[in-house]
Amino acid sequence: MQWFGKGSNNVEDGRSGGGGKTILGGGVGIIIVVLGLIFGKDLTGLVGQGPATAGTEEVKQGVPANDPQAQFVAGVLESTEQVWDKEFQAMGKQYEYPKLRLFREAVQTACGNASANVGPFYCPGDHKVYIDLSFYDDLKNRFGAAGDFAQAYVIAxxxxxxxxxxxxxxxxxxxxxxxxxxxxxxxxSVKLELQADFFAGLWAHNAQNLKDFKLDEGDIEEALTAANAIGDDKLQKQATGEVQPDSFTHGTSAQRMYWFKKGFETGDIKQGDTFNSNNL
Structure with a gap:
């Protein structure tokens, strides 16, 4: 993909700080289901009931001009802002831009403290997306999902x-x-996650109409490869050699690809009601 815009002003760079012992606290269960099986790990050891503690984090608004990867993230976020602005206007609502916090190793959030080991996540308590950019190395090397559009899919x-x-x-x-x-x-939880995949596809569909956005050949395939790589069934098979459908929290590889593709092909938010769909 190619992005010719200036990039979002809603990126916070906290990579100069961080550290400390980290847990996920505050009782905000949604953050757990968002992270679930992305890394094929049991996250119960990262959950705490009491206040969490973390190192001091110096946060700067915006990203360095000489940091192409961070600039790319800012560009993707800007495109999501433009797409969802229009979608919310069509619904007679006003879209509230989320913040995206870049961090390294550990971060303190309104949902508690988190380690980079849990992967990218969204915290509803502070309306922020959090990502340690080293995750993209795992996406490429561990999951075999290379390419800039695979990275964009994660943010979307x-x-x-x-x-x-x-x-x-x-x-x-x-x-x-x-x-x-x-x-x-x-x-x-599966229905929630699959709808987020649909919304990512809807973003890709509508971003094509933005003046500063251009899809390259193979971009959608990169996103589908990423969706396939982090399906519950595939991750469980890799981690334990067994598949336990009742423990799925994100959906199978086939489901994740289906809903992203449906969002991309229709671009219609009304088609993304996974909670009342029989196609799960």
Whole structure:
């Protein structure tokens, strides 16, 4: 993909600080289901019930001009802002831009403290997307999902969670916490994640109409490769040699590819109601 804009002003660079012992606290369960199985790891050791502690973080607004990867992230975020601005206007609503925080190793959030080991995530408590850019090395080397559009897909997916938060969709999962069985809760988590994949596809569809955006040949295939690589079934098979559908929190590789592709092909937010779809 190619982006000719200036980049979003809503990127915070906290990579000069960080450190300290990190856990995820605050009782915000959605952050766990967002991260779930991205790395094929059990995250229970990262969850805490009490206040979390982390190192002091120096945060700067914007990204250095001599940092191409950070500039790319700012460009992708700017394109999501432009796409969702129009989508919300069409719904008679106003889109609230999320912040995107770059960090290294560890970060303190309104959802508690997190280690880079958990991968990119969205915190509904402060309306921020968090990413340690070293994740992209894992995406390429561990998951075999190389390419700039695979990286853009990750950002668009997390912004999709922000859209769900603004539209009140995430509350479906919040209301279910403690009220349904673990199996049913996981099923709702899958629906939430697949809708974020759909929203990422919808972004890609509509971004094509932006004057500063250009898709390159093979871009969509890169996104589909990334979606395929981080399906629950594939990650579980790689991690344990077994697949346990009742524990899925993000959806299978096939489901993730289907919903991203549907978002890209339709560009119609009305087609993304995964909660009432039978195609799961």
């Amino acid at each position: 997916h997390e912004v999709g969670h922000h859209v769900q938060n603004l539209l009140g969709i995430s509350e479906k999962l919040d209301r279910a916490r403690g009220q349904v069985s673990e199996k049913e809760y996981n099923r709702l």
